[in-house]
Amino acid sequence: MPYVNIRITREGATAEQKATLIQGVTQLLADVLNKNPETTVVVIDEVDTDNWGIGGKSVTVRRKQGK
Amino acid sequence: MPYVNIRITREGATAEQKATLIQGVTQLLADVLNKNPETTVVVIDEVDTDNWGIGGKSVTVRRKQGK
Amino acid sequence: MPYVNIRITREGATAEQKATLIQGVTQLLADVLNKNPETTVVVIDEVDTDNWGIGGKSVTVRRKQGK
Amino acid sequence: MPYVNIRITREGATAEQKATLIQGVTQLLADVLNKNPETTVVVIDEVDTDNWGIGGKSVTVRRKQGK
Amino acid sequence: MPYVNIRITREGATAEQKATLIQGVTQLLADVLNKNPETTVVVIDEVDTDNWGIGGKSVTVRRKQGK
Amino acid sequence: MPYVNIRITREGATAEQKATLIQGVTQLLADVLNKNPETTVVVIDEVDTDNWGIGGKSVTVRRKQGK
Numbered sequence: 001m002p003y004v005n006i007r008i009t010r011e012g013a014t015a016e017q018k019a020t021l022i023q024g025v026t027q028l029l030a031d032v033l034n035k036n037p038e039t040t041v042v043v044i045d046e047v048d049t050d051n052w053g054i055g056g057k058s059v060t061v062r063r064k065q066g067k
Numbered sequence: 068m069p070y071v072n073i074r075i076t077r078e079g080a081t082a083e084q085k086a087t088l089i090q091g092v093t094q095l096l097a098d099v100l101n102k103n104p105e106t107t108v109v110v111i112d113e114v115d116t117d118n119w120g121i122g123g124k125s126v127t128v129r130r131k132q133g134k
Numbered sequence: 135m136p137y138v139n140i141r142i143t144r145e146g147a148t149a150e151q152k153a154t155l156i157q158g159v160t161q162l163l164a165d166v167l168n169k170n171p172e173t174t175v176v177v178i179d180e181v182d183t184d185n186w187g188i189g190g191k192s193v194t195v196r197r198k199q200g201k
Numbered sequence: 202m203p204y205v206n207i208r209i210t211r212e213g214a215t216a217e218q219k220a221t222l223i224q225g226v227t228q229l230l231a232d233v234l235n236k237n238p239e240t241t242v243v244v245i246d247e248v249d250t251d252n253w254g255i256g257g258k259s260v261t262v263r264r265k266q267g268k
Numbered sequence: 269m270p271y272v273n274i275r276i277t278r279e280g281a282t283a284e285q286k287a288t289l290i291q292g293v294t295q296l297l298a299d300v301l302n303k304n305p306e307t308t309v310v311v312i313d314e315v316d317t318d319n320w321g322i323g324g325k326s327v328t329v330r331r332k333q334g335k
Numbered sequence: 336m337p338y339v340n341i342r343i344t345r346e347g348a349t350a351e352q353k354a355t356l357i358q359g360v361t362q363l364l365a366d367v368l369n370k371n372p373e374t375t376v377v378v379i380d381e382v383d384t385d386n387w388g389i390g391g392k393s394v395t396v397r398r399k400q401g402k
Contacts, residue, residue, distance in 0.1 A: 001322050003137050003175055007244060007271040008301065015117045017300050019128065022120030024296040029274075032288050033281060039322065041137055041175060042120035043074060050216045053223030053243035054269050054307065061220065068188050070141040070338050070376055075167065082251045084166050086262065089254030091162040096140075099154050100147060106188065108338055108376060109254035110208060112246075121135050121173065141378060149318045153329065156321030176321035177275060184350045187357030187377035195354065202389050204271050204309055207364075208338040214368060221367050229359040233352050234343065240389065242271055242309060255336050255374065283385045287396065290388030310388035311342060 001039040002029050009059050010046035018044050068106040069096050076126050077113035085111050135173040136163050143193050144180035152178050202240040203230050210260050211247035219245050269307040270297050277327050278314035286312050336374040337364050344394050345381035353379050 004025050022042045029035040049059035057065075071092050089109045096102040116126035124132075138159050156176045163169040183193035191199075205226050223243045230236040250260035258266075272293050290310045297303040317327035325333075339360050357377045364370040384394035392400075 001175060001277070001320070001327075003177065003275040005273045005275075006297075007273075008297075008303070009269070013301060015125070015127070018117055019120075019125050020300050021296065022125055023123045024300070025293060026120065026123035028289065028292040028296070029276075032285050032292070033276065035276070038122045039173060039175075040121065040123070041135060041173075043114055043137065044118040044120075045114070046118070047244055047246070050219055051245040051247070052269070053220075053227065053245075054241065055239045056224045056227035056241070058216070058220050058223055059269075060216070068143070068186070068193075068376060070378065072139045072141075073163075074137040074139075075163075075169070076135070080167060082259070082261070085251055086254075086259050087166050088162060089259055090257045091166070092159060093254065093257035095155060095158040095162070096142075099151050099158070100142065102142070105256045106374060106376075107255065107257070108336060108374075110248055110338065111252040111254075112248070113252070119135070126135075149326070149328070152318055153321075153326050156326055157324045160321065160324035172323045174322065174324070177315055178319040178321075179315070180319070181378055181380070184353055185379040185381070187354075187361065187379075188375065189373045190358045190361035190375070192350070192354050192357055194350070202309060202344070202387070202394075204311065204342040206340045206342075208340075209364075209368065209370070210336070218367050222363060225363040225367070226360060229356065229363070230341075230343075233355050233359070234348060236343070240307060240309075242269060242307075244271065253336070260336075283393070283395070286385055287388075287393050290393055291391045294388065294391035306390045308389065308391070311382055312386040312388075313382070314386070 002035050004042045005045065006042065007045045007047060009049050009052045011049065013046065069102050069108070071109045072112065073109065074112045074114060076116050076119045078116065080113065136169050136175070138176045139179065140176065141179045141181060143183050143186045145183065147180065203236050203242070205243045206246065207243065208246045208248060210250050210253045212250065214247065270303050270309070272310045273313065274310065275313045275315060277317050277320045279317065281314065337370050337376070339377045340380065341377065342380045342382060344384050344387050346384065348381065
């Protein structure tokens with residue numbers, strides 16, 4: 001019954017990519033810790049780049065700086 | 068001053084239902100742990116079904132499978 | 135399959151009180167949103183009072199001030 | 202490499218204000234704990250007022266009550 | 269710069285298993301979304317079984333019931 | 336009524352440093368967004384270095400590598 005929260009910037013992740021993340025993380029927890037996939041919850045949060053900061057700057061600003 | 072985060076899939080919860088959850092959780096913490104409602108914070112996150120996985124599949128896919 | 139995270143200060147909540155919180159929140163989600171208890175996850179985090187702040191002060195300090 | 206999550210109600214915070222929060226928190230962690238800004242992650246979540254409760258009521262309702 | 273939080277019950281996960289989870293999730297995000305491992309943060313929280321509920325009961329109680 | 340969660344590795348932050356973080360973040364939110372300190376909640380989580388990963392490795396391992 002693990003709970004996994006994946007937080008990424010909202011930069012175009014597709015439904016297929018998110019499905020692959022869900023499947024991959026669930027399989028990883030089954031393989032490594034023998035966790036039951038049926039009660040493994042994976043939640044993906046996509047965050048606007050104005051709302052995500054690293055190095056003291058928002059990702060919006062960093063992208064304009066080519067980072 | 069408890070902080071309660073309720074995460075559910077975005078599947079049509081109404082403002083009234085969310086108000087009932089907020090009131091119910093706040094009352095529960097007052098009754099069980101004598102917490103002060105005025106500093107009890109309850110935050111409800113509603114998550115797209117593409118972004119919520121269980122059993123290795125997104126809820127979008129599971130709903131199509133009748134789950 | 136909701137995920138509920140209850141964060142409280144570590145001030146002596148008993149196993150029975152925590153069990154009552156788990157049962158109460160699970161029942162609330164079943165009653166209000168018809169959620170399945172068997173996939174409703176409730177996680178309680180207990181945080182040291184040095185690590186919890188309100189009003190710009192830690193709870194450790196506020197308790198000494200009779201708050 | 203700290204991770205800081207700031208959760209506020211969605212009530213009009215501007216990109217500039219959010220940038221100031223990101224910069225301020227990052228600087229605070231550098232000053233107080235000597236953390237490297239380049240691996241300090243700050244994520245701001247803005248939550249609808251129907252989904253944020255305090256005192257057992259949603260912020261939407263409290264605003265109508267002048268609180 | 270993704271942030272991934274893995275929450276599991278405190279039931280004996282070893283340092284090696286946790287290292288494998290960290291490596292696996294980081295690789296998954298690199299493979300699926302081309303995320304830079306050097307700014308991918310993975311945090312594992314281990315929660316006491318009294319503090320984790322599913323089906324309205326704590327995991328401590330469920331384990332005694334053979335679940 | 337903001338909620339701020341600061342997550343850092345458990346590497347010796349003192350009660351005084353944590354108090355300074357609490358006070359600093361609360362002041363920042365008051366200055367930038369005019370938030371009321373009395374309902375601003377700041378929670379600091381300290382995480383074992385085995386449980387924190389960056390670059391695909393745990394901080395425990397990275398520290399041994401001089402990072």
